[in-house]
Amino acid sequence: MHPINAAEDCARALSRRVNLDIAMAEDSSGLSNIGASVKLDDDIRLAVYWLFREDMEALNVADLELLRPQKDQLIIATPVISARTATRWRKLGFQYMDASGNACINNQGYHIVSVGHQPASSKVVSSSPDGKTGKSFQPSGLKVIFSLLNNEELVSSSLRTISENSGVSLGSTSAVYKDLLAHGYIRKQGKYVELSNKQQLIERWAEAYPYQIRNKKLIGHFTSDDPDWWKNIENLSGFQFSGEIAARELSNYLNPRDGLVYLNKKNQTDFIRTARLRRIKSEEKPEIRIDLYEAFWLLENDRITAPPLVIYSDLIETGDSRNMDAASRIKEAFLD
Structure with a gap:
């Protein structure tokens, strides 16, 4: 397939995922390697830098550094982007899209992160012949x-029982279960059933969770004048630490900063008042x-740390090297 046609597939897939008018146009900036750009609702235009699958595999740090000065004007388009590569590119500030609708655009008021979508067939259908629907990595x-x-x-x-434990409707649970079977994450042998490819499943969950669930449940961004604020919370329940504080509690590895x-x-109100937190002001960098x-889960009063799976996801999402090291320790100790 010609790169421009392939890039059009990426634009169409993203348009379906985020419900925006995304169209291809000629590139007038000279930055596109295929002479094309994408328009978002006629508001912004980004030059398309196309990479074939083999180009993606060969891409190295030096190549990315060459693209970095123009990264705000470019969107990298490719047939398939892996979860790990997508996370890396987001941390580096690159915009991208693939033919399944996975994308990241952060430009002129647009903040789009679409993750967890598997490669789609050329024909749009509600489910593929092998039973794969892509429902597993949506919120439910x-x-x-x-x-x-x-x-x-x-x-x-x-x-x-699975529906009751997860808080998801029976119909949605059934659809997700079938999708996990089709993707090979659940394996059945006669009456014996088990999770399969568990480590891959953990990685894909950790990649999708912040964008599909966590960020939609944001209460707010706060700060404190006391670096040890988290040590002084007494007589409070209904909360759990994640991120750096949880890593400190579980592995004694980090000195928490955030x-x-x-x-x-x-x-929420009692916690903010007791912890003496104040909301971060616009443009403030505390x-x-x-x-x-x-x-989204039931908080247990006898646990002050979130579930290890959540902590792992929150740590790797930061992209910080010390947090990544802490995440590896959490995974090895609690998720392997």
């Missing part, structure tokens, strides 16, 4: 996977940043 699917990874014996339970806390909806989110 991530909740089902979360329950299965936290209690692997649950995979052999009834769909109703905070990430999950709360119950009903105790030394300590504390992000508060509403938890």
Whole structure:
């Protein structure tokens, strides 16, 4: 397929995912290697830098450095981008899109992150002949996977039991279960059922979770004048630490700088007041940043740290090298 036609496929896939008018046009900047650009709602135009699959595999740090000065004016288009590469590019500030609708655009007021989509067939259908639907890495699917990874014996339970444990409707649970079977993440041999390709499943969950669930439950960004604010919270329940503080609690590896806390909806005000947090002002860049989110799981009062799977995801999402090291320790200790 000609690169321009392939890039058009990427634009169409993204348009379907994010419900925006995304169209191809000629490139007038001279930055595109195929002479094409994409327009978003006629507001912004980005030069398309096309990479074939083999180009993606050969791409190295030096190549990325050559593109970096123009990264705000470019969008890299490619047939397939892996979850790991997508995470890396987002941290480096590159914009991208692939033929499945995975994309990142952060430009002139547009902030689009679309992740977790598997390669699509050339014909748009509700489900593929092999049963793959892509439902597993949407919000409901991530909740089902979360329950299965936290209690692997649950995979052999009834769909109703899985539905009740994950808080997902029975119909959605059934669709996700079938999709996990089709993708090979659940394996059945007679009456024996087990999770399969578990490490890959963890990585894909961790990649999708911040964008599909967590960021939609943001309470706010806060700061504190006390670097040890998190040590002084007494007589509070309904919260759990994640990120750097959780890594410190579980592995004694990090000296926390920033905070990430999950709360119950009903105790948000009490937590902010007791912890003496204040909301970050516009344009302020405080030394300590504390992000508060509403938890999608049931918080246990006897645990002050979030589930390891959530902590792992929150740590790798930062892209910070010390947090990545801490994430590897969490994974080795609690998720292998």
